[in-house]
Amino acid sequence: MTERHDILPLVPADIDTYRQPVVYMREDCHVCRSEGFGTQSRIEIEVEGKRIIATLNVITGGDWLPQETAALSNTAWEALALQPGAVGRFSHPEPPVSASAIRTKVYGGRLDDAACRAIISDTIQRRLSDLDLAAFVTSCAGDRLDEAETIALTLAMRDAGVRLDWGRGPVLDKHCVGGLPGNRTTPIVVAIVAAAGHLIPKTSSRAITSPAGTADTMEVMAPVALDQAAMRGVVEAEGGCIVWGGGLDLSPADDMLIRIERPLDFDSEGQMVASILSKKAAAGSSHVLIDMPIGPTAKVRSYAAAKALSDRLQAVARALGQTISVNRSDGSAPVGRGIGPALEAYDVLAVLRRSPQAPADLRERALDVAGALLELVGTNGRQLAGELLDGGKAEAKFMAICAAQGGFTEPGEAPQMQPVNADRAGRITAIDNRRIAKIAKLAGAPGRKTSGVLLRTRVGDTVEIGQPLFEVHAETQGELAWALDFTASRDSPFRVEDAP
Template structure:
């Protein structure tokens, strides 16, 4: 039987990791095979096989003999312009039956989790099918046994790093708190004390900046495994982007779908965090759980439940997990956005007079806990050791050395456009909406525009008078600044000021 063939054409369309193919509605192959919009089709070329979602074109944008490919599909297929692509219907997605079962209450088994993750990793799941998977696992519908199974499957689907050390430490924050850029301080403090801390960080998921985004304004973070190993062997630590080394790659694909859905799931969160820690070769991990009314984790009970699951799954994987529950009532530091957060980090490392003390103290607390886990300090003595290392300049020297080893240090950029948001009346600041603040920074352009974001001055308990600056918006374009200003002016409870009683 003749296999239908079309010529590959790169469309230059960014579909953010989703593999999409484009075909003319009057194309002979499209008509003969009965392909319809949103159908899943299999593409074969040069020994590569890719499954993509079809979009149908009703114009002359494509030739009848062409198949257009999104950037993600083009990269996966890895062929030259005009290469012959064989088309067909993909095999039935057997693992999705386990997802359907989960929707109706059937637990995920080890075999089911392994099959699902393998298919997600191979690109066989459409975004709609991954959305069904995420939904089925959300809302407290995954128990600890299922979480362990999913975490193991995620670990097995990617690369694993191994180190010439019996003890390898790491730290992670579950997120939800703008400006909480402690990683860039903890790593140099801990590495300066002689512990191995190969930190692979994520880019922003729902926040205005991830650790990798902030670090990238200071030094390269897209390092391959060989480069990461060289940096860690030389300096004892690194701060690299985990997405560049395929640690738990199935998780990266699921995150793409989780982000717009905005669903909370302890099971998926724990699997995401711990699969990457195990894959990075860690043996001891500290998890920071900020708790606050507008943080990701909103109550002490929710934090306790999450901590219990993290420890139980960690134990099953041979990973020592400790948890610190911290204050998540307001943003940390003064900068929100990649470059602004990086500037806060530099100020703390350099010991500048205006350095944000809340960021400094939080980083010292976390670094101290890691030092105690790693045996460099006795119980209750870690924070004092971390402070000594920071105050002596040893952490600053180590940070510079790590930056140089990763490709060279640079100063973070400055935005061209700013606008000050001022208090409309006098009083005391009694509440800050973390989620609205994060969205405001994103409307200003962060994290894509790395200099964009917010300089935050609305600390809880601060006494203000009418006209005092609460925050400053930073944007790289007038349009982005206008969007952010409009949003800020529409939010009554962005910063809540309790008026003084006369």
């Protein structure tokens, strides 16, 4: 009897709503009317046994959506794996079971194992709305997740997606707690550790809010969008890889929570730990080095915050059976010279190739991280790392990994470039990481691979009036102009003070 009221053919809306499933229906459609759906209703859509919950946006005019048809946002269309001609059945969803777990946490209660598993399961199945997820993230802000809750959340996130098993160990890994432009140690560290004969199947992310993620930089030099089988082939052949983790379904809830966390920008120690370690555990890593830059414009801003975060990471890693080590580093200024995918790739290659122009700070940081990681499974890690880099074995390993991933390419160069010069003489006492990152993004990074910022000076240098502080590289004149406009309209990201 209900068949009359709740069925409509489906078409793609071709609208990217950033992972939020949205269904578009005309206000005069019979399903809206008979079901009493209104804008912002949550609607369950079922197609051949697959179900999602989408938010309704009502079409009030125009003619892009034919009568008696529903259109789905890209995320909804993909989640249901639809083909043209699909027909959906629409109903009012039951409230997600995890809503009461979130409510409990919001009111000051605690999350147990079952609550975490329910929340993560409903997150992945998109049964929770963006508002529900925002409430969950808010209820965990600051230090509101205790150690047991953090462990429960991490385990729930780890178990919710694919778990890689490498069949042997130890499996090494690294993670940098973000916030430092240009700090692209990963390709160097993987090359050194793999050259040492260890397993290091590294998955990296693309930039979300930064001018480049490791996957963006690596992609300038070799393919990174490998599937699980291809990744496994690279690791079996070379011991290591540097691939994009986004397509591998490792801790998939993490990406969905990050989508909500980033714009809210609350620091939640528990959620940060669960995010990092669930991904590492899902990737099958047994020994993980956490690089933690500390500085006023970095993600971790004080030693007290670093200590609390390190303690929580250690406690959760123990519960997961992982060995981790935290490497605290100076996060007061950008690392290397380039900021942007290709410009950072140049720095990486210069270090691996032992070029005289290689940025010394990037080399030292990469050796520190590789050394500390090797120390987790042996002795004299720093010395071994240095030997493998200086002797060319790391370079050879990197080239072999690139070849195995699909072939190495030299990074390109942007057609547009303009230097930004010092407007006073003196000594550079600080560089604002966040502002430099913003200029690189306005110039086109990471979407435009060769765009970004090239630093010509560093903290501690003395400069004359008119001397170039940094260069803006861009692929179009428009983007170059836009980045320069922004630079000119604000205080300089370089603080220049009278030299003593």
